[in-house]
Amino acid sequence: MPRFDRRSLIGASASLGLLGACSSLSARAGVLRRDPFTLGVAAGDPTPDGFVIWTRLAPDPLAPAGGMAPGPVPVAWEVAADAGFRDIVQSGEGLALPQAAHSLHVEVSGLAAQRPYWYRFHAGGAVSETGCARTLPAPGAALDQLHIASVGCHDYESGFFTAFAHLAREPMLDAVFHYGDYIYEFGRRAKNPLRVHAGDETVTLDDYRRRYAQYKQDPDLRAAHARAAFICSFDDHEVDDNWAGDWGKDGGATTAFAARKAAALRAWYEHMPVRRALRPGSGSRYFRRFEFGSLLRMHVLDTRSYRSNQLCETRGDDLICEQRDDPVRTMLGAEQEAWLGRGMEQGPGWHFIAQQVLMLPFDVRADGQEAPLKSMDNWNGYTDARRRMAALIAERQLGNVVIGSGDMHQHLVGYLPSDLDDPLSPPLASEFLATSVTSGGSGSPRQAHQLHTLDHNPHVALLNNQRGYQLYRVDAGRWSTDIKVLDQVDRPGGQMSNLATYVVEQGKPGPILL
Template identity: 85%
Template structure:
């Protein structure tokens, strides 16, 4: 069967002492002539009673089918209450199927809330790395503090995934939000002679599988996945740069793009620690919600699958521009908008809108330009949809909303203004946009053409062009956002520093330098 535990047993009522954070992981045990666990292990989509554990059998990651024969392969997986696996809480056998790239998605359930568990897989006489993940708090439980990281945008050719290695060593980490751009679809561009894509631009299912295998074999990325549960979304490069719903970047809404998108989303599912409900199909909903007790409700949005086409898109030799303020234009689609509105009727400590692209108004004009310039690939290109989002917050009089975003390859801290046409109007919701892991290269404090960008964006408090990630420390009264930056990604062993910490006070939107 496909990635499900057989003969699953839960040791209900076992004496399990409540442990602290996931500790340093134990090493690998066992051996086989060809190690099938070259892509490591991962966990994700946590719940109060469990989470998904993932691996893919691939003894030769860049070979067709990862070096596996075109037949089901037997494996086993399970979880334990301690890193030495003395107290097994669930275990069972599983089949890795060739039609899903010999990946395994095992949904552990029946576990205790708000505590760490350790997990691993076995196949062919080999034992995988050990991973660790925390279950969510029980519904409505009082939670003192959470630690959530925000990461994304790691182009293999742009540098080393050193930031993931540092993330794996964070002392406190409840979960990781991955906003997207997990892979890049481009062919070889020789940006860094030490990091070159295997193969040409990804188009077919085998292309995408090989690209994921190349990325997931990276030791720093493997370490980060083993450290904590990932809550994964996707942006554009998992499919095609700047795609929107059925429209591709180059040819528009064609049969060729539909086939490419289907292959890309199949490969995304095969390589992400997500539940079987996210297996691609006509009714798949990639947006979902996670409650961290009474402290935080996390709304994970999908800003690609249902959005209207880009404002200006090349179609053949023509550049076709849609009407910017057409009220029918959408970023989320009507069903997702309704789902989000329903979920924000509840009043937890915080609402975290975890999504992919910049939401606040932003003028990207280069220094010296007179007229404002807006992106067409983020919420600035969908002003009617952004007005509906702002109204959703304002109509409920919510003062506890934090927006997480990415894609821009820079750290940004700012706020969505009450009047979207007036950046000097009072804050409606805070926004933290996490920089890239590698995309954009080593970078600098500010891009050369952006030295005066903040002059045109007074609601933006920080703009930084270095690589890294963000770490959120959340309690009932405060949301702290640490801006982690690396000194370089061109070579291994880049040094990590905390550039700045911003804080949002409960009931007072807008980040303040801590």
């Protein structure tokens, strides 16, 4: 005779209860004729007792409203302690509303710390694929090792999302930091794209919703989301290329750009596994913090919403440049700077500043150019803001700061010098900038015009122009970064390899090639 313990009976009862709920939901919602879970599932923003789980109902993803009728649809969800859902620890139901593109964000809590859970959704007689996410360690808990991936910049037209397929197969993965450029706002471009964007350049809410739906259909991206919790930020292409605060790329701080940005950030929220606190509106802010026990404190920054306008911007066919970098210009805004300072007053083994754009000084002059040249869209165009950031680290005498960034479509490894005008001065903090998933195409070890770039940047140890991601392995004494590169993204099946591994020793800023 089979034996049942109390835990098994509770799990079985929960399963039966959920099946009953799903039947009731299906009866109320009507059976959907096509799979509504074409955009997959995702989890994000983990805490020691939970995380957010997400899905969006879209049986016809590129059709208006994703092919959904204009009414609320009940959706059941369940979280289990095992992949087979024999031990269901939580379940419930919610409404996917048309005004939120029939997306659903469930803020799960009450789970055990520092362990994996599996989750799925039910709607209209259909069952979603299964996702997995880990809760964070308990506050102050010891942690032997941590594995975080850094990834971003995936232009649909520039190649296949093979890097995400490899990311989904990483054997050890606690969380994924997505630094931004989840979608690209461009319409069909004159070059020969490998895949074609649906529709013209995104401007309206419906435009952005369709673009996210197109990207999220990709099976490799869906697999990566199902593998681990994502901690998501955004950069420029989620809204408009090189936008800054209230300024758009083309027209400046206009009413039209304000409406476009509002639509873009609403669509971003609808499609990311983030908390309701990040829903656009009065007082919403996107910078936030995650504690991985006593090992690591992760400060996720927003380098777009509060920044001053670039020193140079394009208006029509004209390049408009301000004459000087005024000290009041900011990258983060006063509130966010103060928040970051408070978070770095004391803390764990490591501080991880997770943000979007290159921070260390970098001379981008091409081979053959005489004069130094800097980008205006990253921290090199906000030199006084960067000095305040460097001072924040130096004044606290922190030897445990690592900066994560993206946007450049290249792998870059280097350090923030203690004297920002002298790249040979001692390291203040290491920086690991992760390359793109597809943006820039398959690439090569070095761009043709950058063969001598490192001659002008002695504080930069690596510059690589291939696609991929970075994987951070962190313990109490050492931070290790694996530089993952793909051989090509022009067709499916690209092969991944580990180009190099750099380490940072606790208390000794500056990356060292292992």
